[in-house]
Amino acid sequence: MHILFLSDNFPPEVNAPASRTFEHCREWVAAGHKVTVVTCVPNFPKGRVFAGYRNRLWQKEEMSGICVIRVWSYITANEGFARRVADYVSYMVSALAAALFVRSADVVIGTSPQFFTACAAYGIGRLKRIPFVFELRDLWPESIRVVGAMKRSLVLDRLEKLELFLYRKAALIVSVTFSFRENLAMRGIDGDKVRVVTNGLDLDRFKPRCKDQTLVERHGLAGKFVSGYIGTHGMAHRLETILEAAEILSRQPGGEKYCFLFLGDGANKEELVALAAAKRLKNILFVDSVPKEEVVKYWSLLDASIIHLKRDDLFKSVIPSKLFESMGMGIPILHGVEGESALIVERDDVGLAFQPENAEELSRRLRELCENAALWRRLSTNGLHASRRYDRRVLAAKMLQYLEDLVAGRQPKNDDL
Template sequence: MAVELMRILFFTDNFPPETNAPASRTYEHAVRWVRAGHQVQVITCAPNFPTGKVFPGYRNRFLQRETIDGIEVTRVWTFMSSNSGFTLRLIDYFSFMFMAALIAPFQRRPDIVIGTSPQFFTLPAAWFAAKVKRVPWILELRDLWPESVKTVGAMNDSLLIRLAERLEIFLYRGADRIVTVTHAFKRVLQERGIDGGKISVVTNGVDLSRYAPRPRDGELVRKLALEGKTVGGYVGTHGMAHGLCTLLDAAEIAQSDPALSDLVLLFVGDGAHRRELEASAAKRGISNVRFVGAVSKQDIARYWSLLDFSIVHLKDDPLFTTVIPSKIFECMGMGIPMLMGVKGEALEIIEQTGSGMAFAPEDAADLVARMSALVSDPALRDTLARQSRGAAPDFDRNALASRLLEVIEEAVQAGDR
């Protein structure tokens, strides 16, 4: 029997107008729960990701409130840092944890609390709020932290890492329910002794009302000098895990190939390595690339429309075989073929749906070979695009939001017994 009305308290470090995957997932779920009649309060910070600078129209104040599409949003002060430099970023994370926990006791009592990663220290704040309010809590796992920190080389094994790993297991065991975004994450938790019965998998997905095939945006084509070009691109965070130097190396190789003279690679987004990539491209004289920077959620589909194919890439590490980059679902919504430089569960989705082709992670020559195949064969691109779009309904955000709401209702009902 469904719960008629719930008050959901959600802790997340990222929320619109930020446009990264955690912000989009939380918003797109929460707005659907509000439409279903539930009350949702989000505790977050002033929007600043990934630059560490507050977005226009906001201030980094002790406390500020707003309502976004029916969602009650409470923003707390945090120490802000760009998405580079691990020590400063860690202070950023801790400041959100303490400020979110500080105001939690003064919020109206919810029926349930949810904390979402990959900002790991959001989770202790959610746990604390649930204990103070004496309600169940759900841990939403989007990243295996602190393993990912060690993988990208941001921090070596240390006392702090070992303490974080103990806290990680404590939170997994203490959560009333765990929601993971991949089946691989669920397997990892079970291998660590976490009860699989309380773990549900709700993958990322796509809002099909926002992402659909559309003609190239003429204004952007002219602005970026893309007339007559075949355009491949990367859309997302330019971070330590993404290995975008491989894409830059591929662009350099392609630049000297007459068969790829009309190819341009578009980089859309921001992050710790964006400036480094731009500087490297300029120093090496790589002219077949365009760096756009961060764009708003309202405009992102315009940039997707420019792409003949999308490149999805992460560093070649066993940890990344457990992740599914959320951008693949936006590609499906837009009907864009993918070149997948990620092994594991993400690649399985691409192979099962026929929505793209694989290349070896961190192998620029292999990426160029796959790009050459797409450039030389428009019929292949059309086939992959059609199959990509055909797969999108399986990852419709409406269905996924409903599935997660069922998990929430089950946790509330169990807590009432």
């Protein structure tokens, strides 16, 4: 089978969509299938082309057996609604044109968050007369409204109609959460063509390891209880809550032993740095994005992983991928997201929940975790055990079976209930 995959994020970018797409495609190649990925030159999230690449009309490389075609797109930082849409649309047009020259594809997949990628995949499916699969990673454009990037308007209404059109036209929808599937069902989308393949982790990369002593010494972390946020610093994450918790702990007895690590970039990064400086917080460490092979070294520094999103009903349907990476590393989680992901944390007993945007509760939970060694060990051990259920190899094989059934004309088995 030849799988054609459209994604505007792909390694060497290190965000969740890039990692999921690469790891799935790698496993499909290992299973004996041909995979072609049409993507952009790496530039996320700063909107700057990575070293060694140029934003050319068309270029080709091979990565772990995957044929990677990189196309030109309008490049901008991960901020500003109009410029981001221009980025998305330019990729859609370029990807559609490039994919027409990919021969003998049996199925085409378009992955969100933004669905202009899915638009291109739909067009390719029609032109090549092959099944179109929509991988649903985010309820876009609703998330635009929630983060405040754009208020309710005629534009959003039109985008939502396009979103529903793509759901209806997809031969198969692969959702990363059960909540997304329920959302689609309530909006009239046929549930028989929706399957769930959650996010997961590469167990070969994300596994327990001692703290990287070079980084400990470089950043002065010896003797510190390090909690951290690793990922995109976006509008949806409201990371100001973590700064507020850091300020609270800095005023308390023993507060000097707590350190907060922020690794990554995004639309709100500069604001967060400025806010920390304005508050004169000495317990905050900001680190820009690092290459993929360096990320786990920073994960190793953490005694606790902080996961946080704005308090909104939309995010109750989200399961951040860093949840599974934390579990695989054996790092207890401080979880500030309501809904489906909170149920995982509670069911598997891998962390402590706190109300989103509640800095007081976060600071209390952090102190509780720091001062209770038995609790820390229990959560760490439970995370290691639970992470095995989210092995990316197993999840990739599950999605591959759905694709094989679809191409063979069979109804994909519904084993995700």
